[in-house]
Structure formats: C-alpha cells, structure tokens
Amino acid sequence: MRATPSGLTAEASVFEGYMRRARGIDASFSGPAEVSEALQTGAAGEPRQLESGMIAYAAVAALQEPRFVDGLRGSRADRGDLARRLASDPAYALELPGGEAAAARAAGALASQGEALRAQGLKVKRAAYSVQHQAxxxxxxxxxxxxxARVKQLSSEPMRGGEDAARLYAAMAEGGRRxxxxxxxxxxxxxxAALNVLGQEGRGRALMSEPRTASCLRIxxxxxxxxxxxxxxxxxxxxCLGEHAMAETGSCVADATRASRVSYRR
Known part of the structure; x- marks a missing residue:
C-alpha cells in the first residue's frame, strides 16, 4: 500500500463512504420510516463533491501502482516542466512509466464502485413493484x-468524511484492474496522481472535474x-430512490471509466 497525500485521501474517503452507505440500502422495506431513511441516505450525494471525490478515489488507486510512483520520484525531468505539461495535457500521464498500469488500477477501482451501486439500485427499483402487496x-x-425540500437540502450539503484509510484501500483492492x-x-x-507525487497538488485541483461525468451526475x-x-x-x-439516486448515479460512476459514450441500460 502506497502512502498518499492526506487531502486526496480525505476526498477519496468521502466518495467511498457515500457509495458504501448508498449501496448498503436494504431493498426489503417494511414501512414508510424505512423508505424515508433510505431516501435520505441515497439523496445525500452532492453532485460536485461526488465528482471531485470520484476523481480523487481513482487518483489514490493510481498511486498504488509502484512503477508509476517510483518512476515519477526517480525522474530526471524538470519537475516544474513536467507538472506544467501534465496540467495542460493530462493524457501525457499515460505515457509515463507505469502510466497505463496506474490507469488500469484507477478504472478498476472506480468501475467496481459504480457497478455495485447500480446493481443495488436495480434491486431497490424492483422492490417498488414487489412491495405493493403491503397496504x-x-x-x-x-x-x-x-x-x-428535504431531499434537495440534503443534496446540497457537503458529504461527511472521516472514514478510516484501511477501509478505503480495502475497497480499492477489491476493484482490481480494468x-x-x-x-x-x-x-x-x-x-x-502524478501531480501529487510531484508536490504540485494545486495544479491538480483544476483536473478534479470532467464535463461528461459532471453532466451525468447533475442530470x-x-x-x-x-x-x-x-x-x-x-x-x-x-x-425514484432505486432508479435515480442509486442506479443512475452508479451508472454515471461506472460510465466515467469508459472511453466511449456507451452507457449501461437500466
């Protein structure tokens, strides 16, 4: 397990914590109180924070690739020039030693999170039909x-963090590589990830958003x-909870790892 910058880890932990709580929603509802509680849990994802946390999560996963990190630390290239190149052309990171392997780790970790939330969301969606035998x-x-109004308020509030690092890295390990x-x-x-290794975290902030994913989460x-x-x-x-708060959001996260615009069918 590679050490990672605390700020990046904190953002990644917020993302992992939300995804874990949301996919932990039980599809076996027995009354209105459970529905209300589940809806509040699922609605608690603030889109912009979810997006930046998602990229942070993938970045921390990329930092678990030894060849990528060691190559950056041992590089003889001017760090300032390299940082400027990465900030203006993020795809250059894939050309660095271990860059493609780091991307495979990042994609695996992120896809696993999205697919799990989507799958649980579909279970909750099906429960909307099976539960109708209960008055x-x-x-x-x-x-x-x-x-x-409460759902909108929850959706605009910052998500909580404070999850332990061990849980974060364990979740990443389960994702494997894609x-x-x-x-x-x-x-x-x-x-x-590369900019953080180079000590250029500030330049990395501008890359913590991606238009296609931002639009998907907002929609x-x-x-x-x-x-x-x-x-x-x-x-x-x-x-609504299963279809949009869970399955659609999970699809946004999983689709963020796909180079094409092909989306999961719900």
Whole structure:
C-alpha cells in the first residue's frame, strides 16, 4: 500500500463512504420510516463533491501502482516542466512509466464502485413493484413538498468524511484492474496522481472535474427531483430512490471509466 497525500485521501474517503452507505440500502422495506431513511441516505450525494471525490478515489488507486510512483520520484525531468505539461495535457500521464498500469488500477477501482451501486439500485427499483402487496406502500407520502425540500437540502450539503484509510484501500483492492483505453475521467485521475507525487497538488485541483461525468451526475440528481415531484404513494418513492439516486448515479460512476459514450441500460 502506497502512502498518499492526506487531502486526496480525505476526498477519496468521502466518495467511498457515500457509495458504501448508498449501496448498503436494504431493498426489503417494511414501512414508510424505512423508505424515508433510505431516501435520505441515497439523496445525500452532492453532485460536485461526488465528482471531485470520484476523481480523487481513482487518483489514490493510481498511486498504488509502484512503477508509476517510483518512476515519477526517480525522474530526471524538470519537475516544474513536467507538472506544467501534465496540467495542460493530462493524457501525457499515460505515457509515463507505469502510466497505463496506474490507469488500469484507477478504472478498476472506480468501475467496481459504480457497478455495485447500480446493481443495488436495480434491486431497490424492483422492490417498488414487489412491495405493493403491503397496504402501507400504496398510501400517499405525507407532506410530499416537504419531503422534496428535504431531499434537495440534503443534496446540497457537503458529504461527511472521516472514514478510516484501511477501509478505503480495502475497497480499492477489491476493484482490481480494468484495461483498455483510458476515459477522460480516468486520464485526469492519473494526471492528478502524478501531480501529487510531484508536490504540485494545486495544479491538480483544476483536473478534479470532467464535463461528461459532471453532466451525468447533475442530470441524475435532477431526474430524482422530478421523479419525487410526481410521486404519490410510498412505492413510487422507492422507485425514484432505486432508479435515480442509486442506479443512475452508479451508472454515471461506472460510465466515467469508459472511453466511449456507451452507457449501461437500466
């Protein structure tokens, strides 16, 4: 396990913590209180923080590639010039020794997180249908406007961190490696990792966002709001939770590792 900059690790831990809590939502609902609690858990992902945390998570995974880190530390190239090159052309990080292997680690770690959340979201979505044999699920949600306002408030609040590093690295190890062409998000993550090794964390901040992923996460959140605004009975809240807060968000994360624009079908 390679040591990583504390700031990057903190952001990665926030991302990992949210994804773990969201995919921990149990699809076996027995009453409105459980639906409300699950909805609050799933809605607690602030899109911009989720995006930057996602890239930080992939960057920390890239830093677990020994050849990549050792190559940067032992490089005879001028560090300032190298940092400027990486900041202006993130894809250059893939050409560095161990760069492609670092990208494979980053893609594997990130894809694993997204796929797991998507899979659990689909289970919750299916529960929206199976739960309808229970009478409570067909009763309307009380104070739907208040519920939507609370979800929007949660979605705008900073996500909490404080997760331990051991849990973070264990989650990354489970992701393995994913080869193939690096996506824009993974490419940026590898460049961020390189800049952190070079002591140029400030330059890396500008790379902690990726337009395609940012748009996907924002749309997923808007779809959640629209779904809840139209929802009536409890089972429809379960559907909105599974489809948009979980499966769609998970697809955004998994798709961020794909070089093409092909998306998962939900």
């Amino acid at each position: 409570w699920s067909k009763r309307n949600v009380p104070d739907p406007r208040g519920r939507l 080869g193939g062409a690096a996506s824009p998000a993974v490419t940026r993550a590898v460049a961020v 997923a959140k808007l779809n959640l709001y629209q779904c809840l605004a139209a929802a009536g009975p409890q089972y429809e809240d379960i559907f």
